[in-house]
Each structure stands twice: as structure tokens, then as C-alpha cells.
Amino acid sequence: MQYQLIETQNQLNDFVEKITGKPVLAIDTEFMRRRTLYPEVALIQVYDGEHLALIDPLAELSLFDFWQVLKNPEVLKVLHSPSEDIEVFQKYAGFVPTPLFDTQFALQILGHGNCMGFAHMVKELLDIEIDKSESRTNWLQRPLTEKQLDYAAADTYHLLPCFEIIKKQIDEAGFFDIVISESELVAQKRAYQTPAELLYKDIKNAWQLRPHDLAVLRELAAWRREKAERKNLALNFVVKEHNMVEIAKRKPASLNALRRVPGVEPMEVNRSGVEILKCIERGKAVPVSEQPAQLKRxxxxxxxxxxxxxxxxxxxxxxxxxxxxxxxxxxxxxxxxxxxxxxxxxxxxxxxxxxxxxxxxxxxxxxxxxxxxxxx
Structure with missing residues (x-):
């Protein structure tokens, strides 16, 4: 398996020239999601059956021409279980490559069961055991080790021959358009954002709360997402979901009272205590006629x-x-x-x-x- 690590603009320009016009590209991404709301992209792997490259997005590169290749509707982009990769492209590139063929979903519609992992697919279709030991590695570290690079390259190197086997079966079954449509649905759902005023309905155990409690929870849920987006923090690193329910029930009126709410951590109070109290006050001020109706399961x-x-x-x-x-x-x-x-x-x-x-x-x-x- 030969591959190229792309860290300079000239290398990227040469690679883009080589893959331009190719009808199928196998693609994967490596990213980190530790405490952040959005994935931090660390590597983009691309294989056209002849040229395999690992593009380093942390290097100072203009990806404009590469994005044009991925935007080309004549080029089929192949990924395995691309839900999170789709989010990477939405946030990092500003678009989702289409048309997109998900080998995991294709296997599912062919009757191979739900959510077949990549290594399982490669073993079943190619009879090759692949090393997944680097799946939890730190992809943002530099330089990347040879083992990390080999692991990343293998994902697209094996993906393409798996796709060719699956595509033949999908075409025979007449399901190709369904596979493409399913990926469009996944992208659409990833891009959809619940209106801020409705976020409280998705909070676990919100059904237990009364209307005046829900008025507070509605304020908390909208504020939490706004802060998470502004700070690029995972939602539960702003305030844990189950803590919001307890806060809405108890409605503490001071920082000391907030600290006494079961489950609330000192860090949550130190970072966001004043903002939480303001949410509580806004929720308490909502007239009875405007309070949310009690939720039903x-x-x-x-x-x-x-x-x-x-x-x-x-x-x-x-x-x-x-x-x-x-x-x-x-x-x-x-x-x-x-x-x-x-x-x-x-x-x-x-x-x-x-x-x-x-x-x-x-x-x-x-x-x-x-x-x-x-x-x-």
C-alpha cells in the first residue's frame, strides 16, 4: 500500500490534478471530539484506485480546488458510515460532498444487518484482518506516527474494493438510488437545527416537569446551545442535561443555592452560574398563559x-x-x-x-x- 502525506500546496495541487475526472473516490476523515461541540478535523484520506493521499488540514493549504472535485456531481464519493464525516464537511468545508455512497447502509439494505463496522466489512468481503488499534489515537498531534498514517491510509485503500463488490450487488437489486438518497437524508438531518424555543422538549426527563418548571428549562436549553456554539464546547461541558432538569425543578435564587442542587458541579457554577440564574429569572417571569404545556411521552x-x-x-x-x-x-x-x-x-x-x-x-x-x- 503506497500513499502520500500532503503537507504543501504544491503536493495538493499535483494530487488534485491526478484525481480530477476520476468517477469514484473513496474518502474518510480523522477527527477529534474531546470537549468540543464541533469535530476538529485532523486528516482527510482520498483514494481513486490509483493515487492515495492523506491531506493534512492543519498545514497551511488552500483546499479550494480539492473542494471543487468533491462538489462535482459526476464524481461518486464513497464513505463507510459517514454520519460524522458529513458533519466534518459541513463545518469545515461548508458543504457535503454529493452524490455520496454509504457502504454501511448499502450492506444493511442488502440484508447484512445493522451498522456493520469497517473492519468487519473488510474481513467479510476481502478476507483481510485490519488493525484498528489506532482508532482512538490523538489525530491532532504532529508529527503523526507511521503507524497512524498506515492506519488512516488503510481505511480508504480497503474501502474502494469493498465498494466495488457492494455496488455490483446494489445494482442487481436496483437499490442504488436508495443508497444515494439515504446519505442525502443523513446530511439533511445533520444540517437541521431545532429551533431554540423547542430544545427543551428533547431534554431527557423533561416530561416530569410542570409548566412553570418547563418555562425555566426552555430558557436553560436555549442558552446552553447558544453558549456551546459560541465557545465550541460540547453541550454537557456547559451544563449537564440532567442537572438542567434539577435546576428547573428547584429554581435556586443564588449561587450558593445553585451549588446545593444535587449533581451540579462546582465548575458549572464557576463558569456559568450567573448566566444560569438569569435563565431562571427569565423563566419565572413567563406568564402562566405563555408557559409550555406539560410534555407527554x-x-x-x-x-x-x-x-x-x-x-x-x-x-x-x-x-x-x-x-x-x-x-x-x-x-x-x-x-x-x-x-x-x-x-x-x-x-x-x-x-x-x-x-x-x-x-x-x-x-x-x-x-x-x-x-x-x-x-x-
Whole structure:
């Protein structure tokens, strides 16, 4: 396996010239996500079947011409389980390469089970054991070791021949457009941002709170994300999720009272105590008529179990007719997403929220006739 580490502009320019016009590129990224909200990209691996390069984004490089190659709709970009890679491109490059072929999803729709790991795929398809010992390494350190570079290069080197095997089976099954569409859905969902005023609904155990508590939690959740984005801090490094629920329940009026809330850490108070108290005051000032309604879990709806069972039966039938694994057509989470969309959101909230996957992807053509009553 031969590869090139690209650290200068001339090296990158030469590589871009070599891969321009190639119909398929295998791509991977290495990144770190320690305490940050956004992934810190550390390496971009690209292989066209002939030229394999590891591009160092920490070097002083203009990637403009390289981005143009990835933007080319005539070039198929191949990745394995690209959800986080998609986020890397969204944040670092400002776009998602398309069309994108996810080998993990392709294997899933072919009936190989959920979430097959890269090493497992390489073993199953190529009968090659690969070393994954560097998967948790520090990719931001410089210089990178030879072992790190070999590991990174192997990801795309083996990805391309796996893709060629999978692509043949996907074409025979007639699922190519579905694989491409699924990656577009993943990118769309990664790019979607829940409106700040609705973030509190996604907080675990928020259903336990009363309306005046939820008014505080709504303020806390919106503030936490704003600070996380501004400081590039992981959300739980601003304030832990379960602590926000306790704070909303107890509504401490001073820093000392905040410190006494079970679970709240001294660091959270030192860094954000004053801001937290301001959120509490704003939440307490919300008139009763404007406080959020108490949240209901799906299991709190008497008709939930029957509705979920009915949808699942219809999904199973549709999946069998189309020769698709039923958990690919609709997972339990996606069924619950559809029910929540109909039962928990009013018309205005539906406009602000993203549509359920079943009505917002290739799946719609497969289920629109059997799920007519759920389309509002």
C-alpha cells in the first residue's frame, strides 16, 4: 500500500490534478471530539484506485480546488458510515460532498444487518484482518506516527474494493438510488437545527416537569446551545442535561443555592452560574398563559401501542413486497417519530420541525399509500 502525506500546496495541487475526472473516490476523515461541540478535523484520506493521499488540514493549504472535485456531481464519493464525516464537511468545508455512497447502509439494505463496522466489512468481503488499534489515537498531534498514517491510509485503500463488490450487488437489486438518497437524508438531518424555543422538549426527563418548571428549562436549553456554539464546547461541558432538569425543578435564587442542587458541579457554577440564574429569572417571569404545556411521552397516550403495532404491520408488508429489510424501511425510532409528529406537534410546530423520515426520503414512495391517515 503506497500513499502520500500532503503537507504543501504544491503536493495538493499535483494530487488534485491526478484525481480530477476520476468517477469514484473513496474518502474518510480523522477527527477529534474531546470537549468540543464541533469535530476538529485532523486528516482527510482520498483514494481513486490509483493515487492515495492523506491531506493534512492543519498545514497551511488552500483546499479550494480539492473542494471543487468533491462538489462535482459526476464524481461518486464513497464513505463507510459517514454520519460524522458529513458533519466534518459541513463545518469545515461548508458543504457535503454529493452524490455520496454509504457502504454501511448499502450492506444493511442488502440484508447484512445493522451498522456493520469497517473492519468487519473488510474481513467479510476481502478476507483481510485490519488493525484498528489506532482508532482512538490523538489525530491532532504532529508529527503523526507511521503507524497512524498506515492506519488512516488503510481505511480508504480497503474501502474502494469493498465498494466495488457492494455496488455490483446494489445494482442487481436496483437499490442504488436508495443508497444515494439515504446519505442525502443523513446530511439533511445533520444540517437541521431545532429551533431554540423547542430544545427543551428533547431534554431527557423533561416530561416530569410542570409548566412553570418547563418555562425555566426552555430558557436553560436555549442558552446552553447558544453558549456551546459560541465557545465550541460540547453541550454537557456547559451544563449537564440532567442537572438542567434539577435546576428547573428547584429554581435556586443564588449561587450558593445553585451549588446545593444535587449533581451540579462546582465548575458549572464557576463558569456559568450567573448566566444560569438569569435563565431562571427569565423563566419565572413567563406568564402562566405563555408557559409550555406539560410534555407527554408516547406511552402516556392510550392509543400508542395499538398505533405503533398497526404501523409496524403495514411497514412489514410494504418491506416484504419491495424486498427490503423492514428495519431499513422503518426502525422503531422512525415509527415513533411519525407518531410524535402527528400527536405531539400542532400545525405551527410542524412547520418549524423537520418532517418524519418516512415522509421525507425515499421511504415516502414505499409507504405513502399504506400510511395515508398519518399524513397531515
Amino acid at each position: 408516547l406511552i402516556d397516550f392510550p392509543a400508542y401501542k395499538k398505533a405503533a403495532k398497526d404501523i409496524k404491520q403495514k411497514i412489514t408488508k410494504a418491506a416484504k413486497e419491495r424486498g427490503i429489510p423492514e428495519d431499513v424501511l422503518a426502525s422503531k425510532k422512525q415509527i415513533n417519530q411519525l407518531i410524535s409528529w402527528n400527536w405531539k406537534l400542532d400545525a405551527d410546530e410542524r412547520k418549524a420541525a423537520s418532517k418524519p423520515d418516512l415522509f421525507n426520503s425515499w421511504r415516502y414512495e414505499y409507504v405513502k399509500d399504506v400510511l395515508k391517515e398519518w399524513q397531515n
